[in-house]
Amino acid sequence: MRRLLVLFAIAALISPAAIRRLTHSQYNNTVRDLLGDQTLPADNFPTEDFVHGFKNQASAQDIPPVLAEAYDSAAERLARNAFQGGQDANHLIPCKPRNAADSACAAQFIRAFGRRALRHSLTGPELQRYQTLLLKEARRTGSFIGGAQAVIEAMLQSPKFLFRFDGPAARLSYFLWDTMPDDLLFNAEESGALSTREGINQAVRRMLDHPHAKESLDQFVSQWLRFDLALAAVRDRSLYPQFTPELAISMTEETRRLIADNVWNGRNFMDVLTANYSFLNSDLAALYKVAAPPSEFARVDFPADSGRAGVLGHGSFLTLTSKPGDTSPTVRGYYVREQFLCQQVPDPPPGTNSNLPLVTPERPQTNRERLKVHVENATCAGCHTLMDPIGFGFEKYDAIGRYREKQTILFFPDRRAKDQTPAKVVVDLDTSGVVSGTRDSAFSTPKGLGEVLARSAECHACMVKQLFRYAFGRMEETRDGDTIAGGLEAFRGSGFRYKELLAFMAESAALRKGGN
Structure with a gap:
């Protein structure tokens, strides 16, 4: 005690x-x-x-x-x-x-x-x-x-x-390795080698080739992309019987592997938004309706006409941004703004009525039609015009990431009578989306939005800011302008190689001084 x-x-x-x-x-x-x-x-x-x-x-x-x-x-x-x-x-x-x-x-x-x-x-x-x-x-x-x-x-x-x-050894190790320094780092610190740019550069390059760096990247990715929400997701079993905790784990593993393959093989990091392939196991292949790979989490190319591409076409994103029984265009748009554009969407004013029109067999409505109330209400419109139009572009992917050409709405006569056959109403889906405030941003598929973001200067800068927040344990401030700008220049100059962004952030003067 x-x-x-x-x-x-x-x-x-x-x-x-x-x-x-x-x-x-x-x-x-x-x-x-x-x-x-x-x-x-x-x-x-x-x-x-x-x-x-x-x-x-x-x-x-x-x-x-x-x-x-x-x-x-x-x-x-x-x-x-x-x-x-x-x-x-x-x-x-x-x-x-x-x-x-x-x-x-x-x-x-x-x-x-x-x-x-x-x-x-x-x-x-x-x-x-x-x-x-x-x-x-x-x-x-x-x-x-x-x-x-x-x-x-x-x-x-x-x-x-x-x-x-932290001394310089621990600052480097907890950023790049997510663990304590090894003896080589301790020795470099004590010898003064980590007080020089050359010494830091040598240490960083060695560290990025160590298996700990891969574990640390996985930790960053799992937080940045909020894998916890996918792993904690629950689904209405009557609508999504194949959704299980094991499938959710597979979804996050798919995203983890795509990003790791990109980073450690020196690819353009913006390709994680547009990749026409992924790493699937048999369960995910069945969910995506593509041929099962010969081994677990092997590379699988998507059909040329597929709208599924990049991490925004993954079951992880499409699941964690949905509700137990349906998709949520609002949450999907919110996630894109926050995670990929670093734009903070304000909370709704106190007392805001968030109820949407009730869907009935006599008046079946798509989510797009129901969400019209957001833009018709001046209190809601300011924020929802930032989110909903993005989310609409994902509506052909359901609450666990399955493709659907149309939406089937089920109406159960009596929720307590599980043996009764529900009435089905099939409605057409309008998946035209747009990133409000971004030029030439119309899209209608995850692949289309990925292409918009991949060429977006705001998205490029956001990638740098997200890593800064993780590396320094705080939000960027005015005094961090040189670090952010330098990171963006290094990122772009390397052809968007994320490994080079990691190295820049580790070697930055701000991190050497402690980052506070």
Whole structure:
């Protein structure tokens, strides 16, 4: 409890604008690389909030009591597991203690482990404090490992572990790898190599070729494109019986693989909006009505006349922007504005009536017809003209991403009588869409909108801004103009190679100085 009170006090004194906390994914990755622990302890922590589109924004990274308690429990469990059966299976102790209270070995262990856990070389007072703790616990338990376990538990609850008082090595690693630095990065920092442009460039190029970079990109993509909403989606089973949690996972995997293939093979990143192919398994192939691939998540080309292309034609996007029983042109348009154009759509005024006209067998209406009330109401029109016309262009793709030439509306005589056959009314769909405020932006398919966005200067700039927000843990401000402009110039100059944008952001002067 005393440790928790200390953590509360420190967290209260730390300005969110000045320092960041490990995200749950960073916590999991860090204890994996630090301790060899694969149990993903942060998956049991309280859910993180999305702020400005991401889960790593400093303004939302306080430590409420329930999270502090989770940290306390995790630290105790991780320290215990680090020496299961009284053995140092992960070789955390770099020396062989002569006895339980070997002070020389204790100092050697604390320096080595503390450098990695707290991400800096320990000061004299820090070394003394942890050495006192280790020797006290070693004498009490009669075991050097018992003392080492106490040190690990204490360090995992230290603000210097949980918060990012980052030097250049940690700033690079938590951006490009989503985890702690390795020994090469620590050594580069201590030698001064990360104080030079050449040294940073060499480190960044090495890091981008490491498997951790691929894991980190996956984490960024999953937040930017809000995979959590697709994975949490529910559907009316009477309308979408084939929709399952497993299918939702496949949908996000498709998008993840398309983007990873693009980035790590040096393709034009704007192609993720227009690609006439994807990476499908048999379930997705059946959903899209294309031939099943010979293996799971193999490349499949879409027919030449298909309107499905790029991530906006994926089941992930089309599902997460829909409702349990139908599509939502408004949500689809909102998502495009926010995620791909970085345009914030205001919330509706308090007391706004969001009810739409009721659909009946006598008066069947498409979503487009029902949503006319938005533009007829002056209170609603200002915002909905930004969203609805974009969403209309997706209306031939239903709430789980299936193509439909027309919309079939079902009317059940009595919802409680499941054995009754519903009445069906088939209506034509007008899928003409437009991105209001953007020239030459008429489209009628996901492929068409992808082409509009791929050539849009606003979309290009938004790609840079989204990565900036993720890298720096905050929204861009006026003072960040040079960083954003430089990133956009590097992105365009490379032929929109995303790997080059990652490198620019990692090497930027703003990130080198801490980004606050």
